[in-house]
Amino acid sequence: MGRWEPNARGRLEQAALDLYSERGFEQTTAAxxxxxxxxxxxxxxxxxxDKREVLFGGASQLEEAFVAALAATPVTAAPIDAMASTLETIATFFLERHEFAxxxxxVIMASAELRERELIKLASLAAALAATLRRRGVQEPAASLTAEAGIAVFKIGFERWVGENGExxxxxxxxxxLDELKVVAGSDRGGRGRS
Incomplete structure (x- = not known):
């Protein structure tokens, strides 16, 4: 019988991040x-x-949390308001996780392979959110546009957050x-001149 290994997953996660930071993703082995x-x-x-899954092992839980948060918003909420509420809920999953994030x-930005995997994760997340919006009665293309916009807001906000000091x-x-997106979307100029 194997011995019990307390917090093996967390230890592996931290060891992988440390090694990827020190040596690079490609030069680090599972061993x-x-x-x-x-x-x-x-x-x-x-x-x-595999060694990529150390970085992406939580993707399915994140997707489930996004979908559950969106599904729990009032059906009377406008799609973009439901997405805003969802983003607020998801942000709580990252409390006390700034340094890890x-x-x-x-590590992800230093590897083309990992950047591609991150984009695939975000595309899967957008598809799941669009499907959830459709189940809530949001028609196309509004469901897909809202989901993609929500993921763009998440991606840009997340990148800005990890680039800061965590305060x-x-x-x-x-x-x-999201406020910036609303300003851009609300602009009637959109690169066109006024008549």
């Missing part, structure tokens, strides 16, 4: 991550399918990004 965490390579593969983002909450950056 090195396990060794840094004080665990076996077999334990690594019990928790993660900052370190993870730096301000993610929710503030998301609100600011």
């Amino acid at each position: 090195q991550i396990a060794q840094r965490a004080g665990l076996t390579e077999r334990t690594f593969f019990r928790h993660y399918a 900052r370190q993870r983002q730096a 301000r909450a993610l929710a503030e950056f998301l609100r600011e990004s």
Whole structure:
């Protein structure tokens, strides 16, 4: 019988982030991550399918949280207001996670493979949100536009948040990004001259 390994997943996650930051994603192996965490390579593969999943293992939970938060908003809310409420709820998942998020983002931005994987995650998230909006009775193209806009707001706000020192909450950056989007969308100029 194998011995119990307390917080193996968290230890592997931190060891991977540290090694990716020190050596780079491509130069780090699963065996090195396990060794840094004080665990076996077999334990690594019990928790993660490959070394990318250390960074993306929470993607399905994030998607579930986004969908649940959107589904829980009042059906009478306008789609963009439902999305704003959803973003406020999601921001709470990142409380006390600034340093982890900052370190993870730096690793992702340093690797084309990881940037591509992050974009795939965001596209999947947008598709799930659009489907949720359609179930709420929002027609196309409004459902897809709202979902894509919500993900854009999340992405831009998140990137601004990790680029700061962590003194301000993610929710503030998301609100600011949403306000900017509303200004852009509300502009009747849109690059056209007035007559």
